[in-house]
Amino acid sequence: MVPSENLLRTQATENTMRRLLALGTLLLTAPATVSAQTVLDFEGVSTAYPFVSTTVGDFYNGGLSGGGNTGTNYGISFGANALGVCLNTIGFSCTNASRGGAGDPASAQTGLFFLDGDGTFMNVAAGFSTGFSFFYSSVNYSGSVLLYDGLDGAGTLLASIDLTPTLSTCGPEYAAAFCPLVAAGTTFVGLARSVAWGGVANQIVFDDVTLGSATPGNPSDVVPEPATMTLLATGLAGMAAARKKRRTA
Numbered sequence: 155m156v157p158s159e160n161l162l163r164t165q166a167t168e169n170t171m172r173r174l175l176a177l178g179t180l181l182l183t184a185p186a187t188v189s190a191q192t193v194l195d196f197e198g199v200s201t202a203y204p205f206v207s208t209t210v211g212d213f214y215n216g217g218l219s220g221g222g223n224t225g226t227n228y229g230i231s232f233g234a235n236a237l238g239v240c241l242n243t244i245g246f247s248c249t250n251a252s253r254g255g256a257g258d259p260a261s262a263q264t265g266l267f268f269l270d271g272d273g274t275f276m277n278v279a280a281g282f283s284t285g286f287s288f289f290y291s292s293v294n295y296s297g298s299v300l301l302y303d304g305l306d307g308a309g310t311l312l313a314s315i316d317l318t319p320t321l322s323t324c325g326p327e328y329a330a331a332f333c334p335l336v337a338a339g340t341t342f343v344g345l346a347r348s349v350a351w352g353g354v355a356n357q358i359v360f361d362d363v364t365l366g367s368a369t370p371g372n373p374s375d376v377v378p379e380p381a382t383m384t385l386l387a388t389g390l391a392g393m394a395a396a397r398k399k400r401r402t403a
Contacts, residue, residue: 199238254334285368287339297353
């Protein structure tokens with residue numbers, strides 16, 4: 155049976171060879187860089203955890219959230235009704251939503267939702283391209299996400315994502331019907347400047363909103379590209395051969 159509860163349920167890195175070797179070590183240990191990829195996990199919008207909800211405000215736009223905190227300034231602003239919602243973790247029950255252990259553990263405490271209207275907006279003044287993705291849960295109703303090349307949903311529609319109802323399959327240890335969150339995303343052509351989040355108020359939650367990729371998540375989780383690893387392996391093999399030649403001489 156599909157749960158009918160609302161989302162919000164309050165409960166309380168001789169010299170040339172050395173330098174090459176050092177560079178090789180750095181490449182092996184440093185996380186790969188994904189160009190123009192940005193992840194919004196909404197952690198920190200509230201002053202403490204657990205909480206219930208607070209406005210996202212200008213948290214990602216050089217200003218403050220409703221909780222009085224400032225995040226990284228990406229030049230991204232949200233609609234007045236966009237809220238950071240507390241997500242349940244094992245041992246902490248604050249609402250009726252949880253990631254249920256799925257995804258980045260460092261992004262498990264806060265998501266995005268709205269309590270009034272049929273959606274909210276996210277504006278990206280500088281724009282973004284290539285792809286867009288996120289995790290979401292909506293057990294009772296369908297939703298949608300629309301990408302436009304203008305601010306506030308103006309201009310040309312670049313992409314749309316239809317969100318079907320999700321399953322509520324988390325164990326009782328998460329104490330949440332809106333659980334787990336599942337991935338959704340799309341590629342598109344053009345430069346998007348706004349995102350319209352649509353659904354039924356208090357019935358849909360989003361997290362790890364990712365700009366520049368059709369797969370949601372943190373860029374540091376991406377493994378180095380094969381070309382990078384091949385180049386590194388070739389360099390290290392060359393150094394080994396040079397050393398062997400010197401010893402033989």
